[in-house]
Amino acid sequence: MTGGPSMDKTSRWLEDRLPVWRDVGARLDAVERGRAAEPDDVVKVIAAYPEIARDLAIARREAPRGPLTRRLEQIYLELHRSIFRSPSHWRRDLVALFVRDAAEIAGSLRWQIVWVTALFFASASAGAWLINQYPELVGLFASEAMIEQVQSGQLWTEGLLNVVPSSLLAVQIFTNNIFVSLFALVVGIFYGLGTVYVIGMNGMLLGAVFSYTAQHGLAQRLFEFVAAHGFVELSVIMIAGACGVSLGEALARPGRETRVQAFQRASMRAAKLMVVCCTFLVGAGLIEGYISPNPTYSLTMRVSIGLGYLALFVIVLSGALGRLPRTAK
Amino acid sequence: MDGTLKIPSVTGIDVELRIAGPGGRSYAFVIDWHIRVLVALAWMMVSGFLYFGSLAALGAGEASPSDVGFIVVLPAVALYLLYHPVLEVLMRGRTPGKRMAGVRIVKRDGGVPGVGPLLIRNLFRLIDSLPFLYLVGLVATMLTKQCVRIGDIAAGTLLVYDEAYAGTFDDAPTSRGIERLGLERAELVRDLIARWPELRPDARAGLARRLLEREGPVPEGLHDDELRARLEQLLK
Numbered sequence: 195m196t197g198g199p200s201m202d203k204t205s206r207w208l209e210d211r212l213p214v215w216r217d218v219g220a221r222l223d224a225v226e227r228g229r230a231a232e233p234d235d236v237v238k239v240i241a242a243y244p245e246i247a248r249d250l251a252i253a254r255r256e257a258p259r260g261p262l263t264r265r266l267e268q269i270y271l272e273l274h275r276s277i278f279r280s281p282s283h284w285r286r287d288l289v290a291l292f293v294r295d296a297a298e299i300a301g302s303l304r305w306q307i308v309w310v311t312a313l314f315f316a317s318a319s320a321g322a323w324l325i326n327q328y329p330e331l332v333g334l335f336a337s338e339a340m341i342e343q344v345q346s347g348q349l350w351t352e353g354l355l356n357v358v359p360s361s362l363l364a365v366q367i368f369t370n371n372i373f374v375s376l377f378a379l380v381v382g383i384f385y386g387l388g389t390v391y392v393i394g395m396n397g398m399l400l401g402a403v404f405s406y407t408a409q410h411g412l413a414q415r416l417f418e419f420v421a422a423h424g425f426v427e428l429s430v431i432m433i434a435g436a437c438g439v440s441l442g443e444a445l446a447r448p449g450r451e452t453r454v455q456a457f458q459r460a461s462m463r464a465a466k467l468m469v470v471c472c473t474f475l476v477g478a479g480l481i482e483g484y485i486s487p488n489p490t491y492s493l494t495m496r497v498s499i500g501l502g503y504l505a506l507f508v509i510v511l512s513g514a515l516g517r518l519p520r521t522a523k
Numbered sequence: 524m525d526g527t528l529k530i531p532s533v534t535g536i537d538v539e540l541r542i543a544g545p546g547g548r549s550y551a552f553v554i555d556w557h558i559r560v561l562v563a564l565a566w567m568m569v570s571g572f573l574y575f576g577s578l579a580a581l582g583a584g585e586a587s588p589s590d591v592g593f594i595v596v597l598p599a600v601a602l603y604l605l606y607h608p609v610l611e612v613l614m615r616g617r618t619p620g621k622r623m624a625g626v627r628i629v630k631r632d633g634g635v636p637g638v639g640p641l642l643i644r645n646l647f648r649l650i651d652s653l654p655f656l657y658l659v660g661l662v663a664t665m666l667t668k669q670c671v672r673i674g675d676i677a678a679g680t681l682l683v684y685d686e687a688y689a690g691t692f693d694d695a696p697t698s699r700g701i702e703r704l705g706l707e708r709a710e711l712v713r714d715l716i717a718r719w720p721e722l723r724p725d726a727r728a729g730l731a732r733r734l735l736e737r738e739g740p741v742p743e744g745l746h747d748d749e750l751r752a753r754l755e756q757l758l759k
Contacts, residue, residue: 247534
């Protein structure tokens, strides 16, 4: 017993198309897995897209839930993904990020950066005033061991290299700084309030610690310690804070976009900027591990290194790199 | 709870993907978590043993902090922390755990996410993992329409069920089978034969009988092997 003419037609169609599907599958594999796809494979894959769409429509009509239809859907989907995928130029994109994009994003966040910086210094002033008026509250900001060391006329940073080698110290420091910066950014999801809290607390902590060391005549030594790495480190924290606030702002005031769209756009901008900032944090960590605890560097050298590194940071974030004249090819 | 993601295309033939719910996501995460913990621990033990001769030397503090840090601890921490972002980028939205659970990350248009969205969704793990055991992320997947965590919302991604792509079509029904039964029924017969060993004898006999009866009367009392042989005959 055999079916009618339509079944014969389906059978012939399947016989004709099976080799095509196998060929497309193999070429698609070659295009997706090979580093440099053959032009012939690419052309065939693109040409196959509408053909497979037609085959899928036929398969859906003949056997809507069958394995053949599912298989064709998979091929069709892979073709769709492969053809409509955005081109990947990661080297070029990375250069563009440092030369142009980061500066554009930082420029668009200038007011957030100003406000976060103001908040940080206001909190630092509040912390300094609090400890100046009530020194006994320093326990809120510093550990017992730190307080005891300062009271005995020593900074907790002194002799650091005798305990931990520079290399390890640098890695520990930049890992921690990157974590703190990223945390300050992502807690912006709580309508920016999380970021405001983190920046405020860090500001108070810095102000309080400086005030307490000043009371024991150690403020200058603390400044000597932070001079080489602190400018960039603090700047990155401010920028991370600004990014966090922009996340909160996107959620609170999405404008013409939906909240989700605004949040996604703000997240993407923040992530791009943080890639550049985290790169600088690695450098700051190396300085903090190798130079800051090393007593052989004078204050002038430390300040020069700190300001020089800050200048490089500002150059990148101001877009000056993108404005440099290019040599003609 | 699982919804679908419709992927529109210029040809007018759309495809739907099944969105992975909290169950599928958690399953993939648990597998990945175990893999990264085991790999990190294995690194610590093997590197400690190979470099310092014995693990006792590590415990006794005989090794220098720098060596322990750079050779044993830091690579292990890096393996643990970078497992998701690195593998998701390299495997185009998959990880070994996601592959085993049959899910993958896609963009809202069904495409493969780029480096940026994948890094963003991993960055927001800091929030999703709060306060412990990924509670925020888990609750978010339960409450959102597309079962996404905060990181996915930020990155514009979601997890879908991903059937392994197989382009061979080796199990397509024969021409004779299609001519006799039509594509849909020929595939049903083909599928039943393929799954024959996995099914209970009474279930497969019932299914075989229903398919065979459409082609003509089937005598009572046919043995399991005879039913299967008759099914195979339909495709020849």
